[in-house]
Amino acid sequence: MATITLENLSKRYAGTAKDSVRPKAIDDVSFDVQDKEFMVIVGPSGCGKSTLLRMIAGLEEIDGGTLSIDGKRMNDLSPRDRDIAMVFQNYALYPHMTVYDNMAFGLKLKRCSKSEIKERVMQTAQLLEIENELYRKPKTLSGGQRQRVAIGRAIIRRPKVFLFDEPLSNLDAKLRSQMRIELQKLHREIKATMIYVTHDQTEAMTLGNRIAVLNKGKLMQLDTPLHLYNCPVNKFVAGFIGSPSMNFIKGILGKVDDCFFLERSLDCKILLGSDVPVKIQRKVGEEIEIGIRPENIILSTCQQDEPASCLLEVMAFENMGNEQLIFLILQSETIVARRNSQEMVDIGSRLFIELRRGGIFYNIKEEF
Numbered sequence: 282m283a284t285i286t287l288e289n290l291s292k293r294y295a296g297t298a299k300d301s302v303r304p305k306a307i308d309d310v311s312f313d314v315q316d317k318e319f320m321v322i323v324g325p326s327g328c329g330k331s332t333l334l335r336m337i338a339g340l341e342e343i344d345g346g347t348l349s350i351d352g353k354r355m356n357d358l359s360p361r362d363r364d365i366a367m368v369f370q371n372y373a374l375y376p377h378m379t380v381y382d383n384m385a386f387g388l389k390l391k392r393c394s395k396s397e398i399k400e401r402v403m404q405t406a407q408l409l410e411i412e413n414e415l416y417r418k419p420k421t422l423s424g425g426q427r428q429r430v431a432i433g434r435a436i437i438r439r440p441k442v443f444l445f446d447e448p449l450s451n452l453d454a455k456l457r458s459q460m461r462i463e464l465q466k467l468h469r470e471i472k473a474t475m476i477y478v479t480h481d482q483t484e485a486m487t488l489g490n491r492i493a494v495l496n497k498g499k500l501m502q503l504d505t506p507l508h509l510y511n512c513p514v515n516k517f518v519a520g521f522i523g524s525p526s527m528n529f530i531k532g533i534l535g536k537v538d539d540c541f542f543l544e545r546s547l548d549c550k551i552l553l554g555s556d557v558p559v560k561i562q563r564k565v566g567e568e569i570e571i572g573i574r575p576e577n578i579i580l581s582t583c584q585q586d587e588p589a590s591c592l593l594e595v596m597a598f599e600n601m602g603n604e605q606l607i608f609l610i611l612q613s614e615t616i617v618a619r620r621n622s623q624e625m626v627d628i629g630s631r632l633f634i635e636l637r638r639g640g641i642f643y644n645i646k647e648e649f
């Protein structure tokens with residue numbers, strides 16, 4: 282049982298004489314992690330993810346706010362008294378020890394009996410499928426095997442909470458996706474509370490029960506993966522979650538009969554339809570901004586929409602077999618569309634765009 286509560290956590294690293302007014306690395310962050318939850322913290326490099334994780338682990342001092350585990354204040358407890366295990370990106374294995382000794386080390390410190398250590402090492406090794414590597418040294422293992430040993434060393438202690446700091450970043454793409462599935466399985470089997478830090482939104486979306494999106498030390502939104510995707514609270518989250526990113530298009534709101542459109546220029550009007558939110562309907566003649574995800578841009582070679590029409594030039598084309606990304610020039614900007622098709626598209630050719638109704642976001646607010 283482990284519920285983690287962060288209340289108004291803040292941290293500012295000491296500045297040098299040159300930059301004495303450093304911004305806060307963590308700025309008033311509050312959220313709860315439920316018992317047995319897999320919480321992912323995601324955000325761009327430098328947003329404060331590792332700092333926050335290290336504050337929870339007890340490796341960084343907390344300047345303001347309260348950190349509690351199961352209702353007990355942790356701020357001043359040393360890392361070893363928090364019953365937490367942390368897995369790092371660089372594995373941090375002892376190079377001179379075998380896999381067996383690396384995993385057994387923490388249990389030896391706890392003065393467990395030899396037979397108990399052996400039983401737990403075997404059990405953990407089986408869970409992680411490294412039982413045939415127990416007598417090898419870390420340098421003879423592949424990246425994936427080393428990462429499993431690092432995870433094994435953490436879970437063997439059966440702590441209340443697991444913290445993962447970008448543990449899969451050093452692995453190649455195929456191994457990363459395999460390890461993602463194994464981590465999900467591991468989470469189901471050991472039923473522990475886990476906090477996982479990553480800059481990779483795909484990893485966040487696939488692993489998290491819930492995801493906390495951080496930017497510049499601040500919590501932007503905490504939600505389930507689908508809710509983050511469908512209802513982002515601001516432009517940062519809208520642009521960060523989803524790959525390729527959401528397209529943002531500005532233009533003047535126009536109306537003919539009961540049909541609204543976004544006017545970029547006289548010969549580029551994008552149809553929005555009639556079900557535009559009432560708040561936006563009042564902005565005819567004003568500039569608005571829409572957000573549209575790549576899969577909600579429909580491309581065609583002949584004009585579909587009346588009274589609007591927008592014919593754009595193809596700048597680049599990526600064919601992935603199962604889907605295609607098509608980059609189009611919209612005046613000085615680029616927008617990207619995604620479709621499931623194997624039909625080739627010529628660079629420099631021109632395609633009409635249409636937006637899928639229901640997929641349009643209106644005037645998403647700025648982040649701060």
Ligand code: ADP
Pocket residue numbers: 294295306324325326327328329330331332333
């Ligand atoms: P992330 O893990 O999201 O990449 P970090 O938590 O490592 O971000 O860093 C957040 C901010 O704090 C960054 O601006 C970084 O430069 C700064 N920072 C991190 N560690 C230190 C440190 N030991 N001393 C001073 N500044 C630091």
